[in-house]
Amino acid sequence: MRRLALTLTVPFAIVLTACGSSSEPAETVTVTSPAATPTSGSTEPSPTSEDSPDSTSTDDASPPATSSPxxxxxxxxxxxxxxxxxTCRLTDEDIAGNITVGQGATLTAKDIDVDGNVVGRGHAAVxxxxxxxxxxxxxxxxxxxxxxDTDIDGTLQADNARGAQVFRDNDIDGNLTCTGNKPAPTGGNNDVDGSKRGQCARL
Incomplete structure (x- = not known):
């Protein structure tokens, strides 16, 4: 009888030997086990959002800029x-044209020279x-x-206001006229070359 040897190389080897005459060479059969496939438990997890840099981070965001008057x-x-x-604030400035003040807007001006007119319509304060x-x-x-304390080459006119108005110590080449204001304007000592009319007749 022949001698039969069976060798398993992966992951182990088994040798089988059959009885027989020692004069016959042994026959070796090699069996290789199939490569192991990874199981679902061995899959590496993908990086989470905690592992990745946050491109939308706002830690370094600058605060919004505040507007100057x-x-x-x-x-x-x-x-x-x-x-x-x-809101507009003017100090020690020459204006070649006009100044227009819009609804709910505020103008504060000192020591200015205006070549044109100053017009406020629905303003909050002038x-x-x-x-x-x-x-x-x-x-x-x-x-x-x-x-x-202002020189006005034209007319000072104030109509239909709903807030306190004070006209004092002005030099007015035209007229000083006020109508429909609640309350009536206050002040006085205005030098008017034209006429004082309406609610400003005594100012």
């Missing part, structure tokens, strides 16, 4: 416009002191207003 003074062609709800206005000052349907 001078940013409410929009300039174009020598004119200045104060947009609705904005304050002009120690200034020169070559044209007129017209305030209509607004709230607060203060015109003091």
């Amino acid at each position: 001078t940013q409410g003074c929009q300039r174009e062609g020598g004119n200045i416009t104060v947009p609705d709800g904005a 304050t002009i002191t120690d200034s020169d206005i070559d044209g007129n000052v017209q305030l209509k349907g607004g709230k607060k207003a203060t015109i003091r």
